[in-house]
Amino acid sequence: xxxxxxxxxMHGLGNDFVILDAxxxxxxxxxxxxxxxxxxxxxxxxxxxxxxxxxxxxADFFMEVLNSDGSKAQACGNGTRCVAAMVMRxxxxxxxxxATDGGMLRAWYDEDGLVSVDxxxxxxxxxxxxxxxxxxxxxxxxxxxxxLAVCHSMGNPHAVVFVDDVDAVDLEQxxxxxxxxxxxxxxxxxxxxxRQEDGLFRMRVxxxxxxxxxxxxxxxxxxxxxxxxxxxxxxxxxxxxDGGLITIDWQDDGSVGGRVIMTGPVAYAYHGxxxxxxxxxxxxTDG
Numbered sequence: 261x262x263x264x265x266x267x268x269x270m271h272g273l274g275n276d277f278v279i280l281d282a283x284x285x286x287x288x289x290x291x292x293x294x295x296x297x298x299x300x301x302x303x304x305x306x307x308x309x310x311x312x313x314x315x316x317x318x319a320d321f322f323m324e325v326l327n328s329d330g331s332k333a334q335a336c337g338n339g340t341r342c343v344a345a346m347v348m349r350x351x352x353x354x355x356x357x358x359a360t361d362g363g364m365l366r367a368w369y370d371e372d373g374l375v376s377v378d379x380x381x382x383x384x385x386x387x388x389x390x391x392x393x394x395x396x397x398x399x400x401x402x403x404x405x406x407x408l409a410v411c412h413s414m415g416n417p418h419a420v421v422f423v424d425d426v427d428a429v430d431l432e433q434x435x436x437x438x439x440x441x442x443x444x445x446x447x448x449x450x451x452x453x454x455r456q457e458d459g460l461f462r463m464r465v466x467x468x469x470x471x472x473x474x475x476x477x478x479x480x481x482x483x484x485x486x487x488x489x490x491x492x493x494x495x496x497x498x499x500x501x502d503g504g505l506i507t508i509d510w511q512d513d514g515s516v517g518g519r520v521i522m523t524g525p526v527a528y529a530y531h532g533x534x535x536x537x538x539x540x541x542x543x544x545t546d547g
Contacts, residue, residue: 265539267298268346269305269529272338274474274503276529278307279343283315290542292330297541299328304538308470311339313347319359321347327469335362335415337477337522341375344368345526362415374523379478381517382485382510383413390417392443398489404437406452410486414520416468417448418482422490426452426464435466451479453486453499461487461499474503481520484508 268279278298282288290298290312298304309325316322323343325333344356344367355368366378386394389411400409400419406429409419419438423429429452438450447468454462463483465476480499487493488510495510495518506524513519534542 265534265542266531267305267534268531269307270342270346270526271529272341272475272477272503272526273501273506273524275338275476276307277309277311277336277339277342278305279311279313279346281313283313283321286315288312290324290326292326294541295326295330296328297538298534305532305534308467308473309333309336309339311336311343313343316359319357319364320351320353321356322359325360327467328471329469331469332361333416333469335360335365335379335478337377337379337414337479337481338475338524338526339477340365340367340377340379341477341522341524342526344377345375346528360415370523375526376521376523377477379414379481379520379522381515382481382520383517384489386411389413389448390445392445400443402438402441402443404434404441406434410489411448412482412485412489414478414481414485416478417444417446418451418479419444419448420451420453420483420486422453422486422492424454426454426462429464431464431466431472435472439466439468449476449479449482451476451483451486453483455492456500459498460505461493461497463499463501465501475501475506477506477522477524480506481508481522485510485520 312324314322325336358365370376397411400411409421450466465479484497509521511519
């Protein structure tokens with residue numbers, strides 16, 4: 261089998277990705293060990309997630325998402341914005357339909373040159389998150405959390421915790437405990453948030469399968485929805501992550517979940533070709 265070794269490195273607010281365009285190579289399969297090798301920041305390329313583009317009959321392409329630990333993710337907001345910018349640039353398209361394991365997403369450039377993605381409806385039922393047992397998802401008690409969490413799904417599970425000062429929270433300590441809490445059968449992404457004096461919301465994130473990242477697009481969407489669910493703000497919120505600012509618009513379309521629109525910048529880092537052990541790892545689909 262011919263092993264694809266070309267890649268593009270991009271990031272959205274420091275949330276960085278290695279992108280493999282496999283639309284012309286349907287045989288390419290990236291196993292967990294290959295994903296870990298690529299994501300390794302000392303011996304590989306280094307990234308938070310690996311994004312693999314594949315042909316799709318019902319969309320412009322399908323986006324497969326692998327975390328840095330080799331596990332699969334259903335959605336990746338910043339990654340969607342990055343691959344959308346790359347494909348729109350190369351194809352001269354102004355809007356895209358992107359299929360993911362978390363649902364169909366639409367992406368486009370806004371009037372300021374930023375990239376927007378319609379992340380679809382938020383899912384707020386306990387079985388939709390999913391949680392292990394029935395409860396009110398707007399006030400979830402977690403043993404390791406400093407306050408009650410708001411839980412919902414943006415195609416992947418999220419827990420949002422509001423605190424007085426996010427920088428006073430030891431995210432490295434509580435992140436793994438909450439990610440692997442028995443309440444979350446599919447693990448969970450954790451965002452801790454406080455409101456700043458300027459009205460912006462400051463957010464830090466622990467991503468399942470990746471750990472602390474500078475930004476998380478689906479996490480920011482989850483925070484925007486949680487702000488409105490808790491009555492701490494309106495439906496349009498500007499959220500400051502370690503990597504920068506993003507705007508979340510939870511639009512009311514008459515449905516329970518509405519539509520969550522995320523808008524922010526993307527950046528190209530470089531492109532290249534893998535060689536040696538890294539290229540060999542890419543051909544390994546074992547764990």
